Amino acid sequence: DTGVSQDPRHKITKRGQNVTFRCDPISEHNRLYWYRQTLGQGPEFLTYFQNEAQLEKSRLLSDRFSAERPKGSFSTLEIQRTEQGDSAMYLCASRGDRAGDVLFGQGTRLTVV
C-alpha cells in the first residue's frame, strides 16, 4: 500500500465551474476525512466518513460542497459553482478501525481564477 492517494494534485479552474477531487485511502482504513487548508493556516475539518456513511459535516461545508464514499473505499469531494474563496489545499486522510494514526494524502491544490 502506498498510502493515501489524491487526484489531481493541482487544479486550476475558472470561477463558476464545478470541480471534483478523488481520494483513495489506505486499503484497510474504514475512516476517511476531508480537510481544507488555506495559506498560513492549519488544516480545518470538513467532513468524516465511516465506511460509506457520512457521519459528520463541518459548517464550513456549504451547500456547494458535496462528498461521497459510495462503496466505503474511495471518496470524492465536489465543489459546484466555484468561488475564489474556495482556493485552498484540499487534504484527505484516513484511519483504521482500531486505535491508529490519521494519515494524510499529498493534497489537491485548487486555484480558482
Place this chain on the structure above:
Amino acid sequence: TQLLEQSPQFLSIQEGENLTVYCNSSSVFSSLQWYRQEPGEGPVLLVTVVTGGEVKKLKRLTFQFGDARKDSSLHITAAQPGDTGLYLCAGARGGSNYKLTFGKGTLLTVNP
C-alpha cells in the same frame, strides 16, 4: 477561535542549534499529534502522544505531552537543513470520529 495555539509562528535558526516549539490549549485532548508539512505537500505524521506526561523520542526530536493533556512541546537537537518545514500540532477529543483540531503551525527554517 483557535483551540490550539502554536508558538513561535516563525523560527529561523542556524544548522546545529537547538529549538523548542510549543502547542498550547485550554482544552483537554485524548491524544495529540505532531505533523511536518513541506510546501505543496500533505502533512506527514511524526508522532502521536496519548498519555499525560508522556515523552517520545524520534532521533533528534523529543515530544512531550503535558500532564493535563492540554499542551505539548517539540524539541529538536542539533537542527539540520532537512528539518525545515511547517510543524503542525493537532489534537483529538474523545469519541469515535477522531476529528483533529489543528494549530496554525510553526514555520521552521534551518539555514546551512
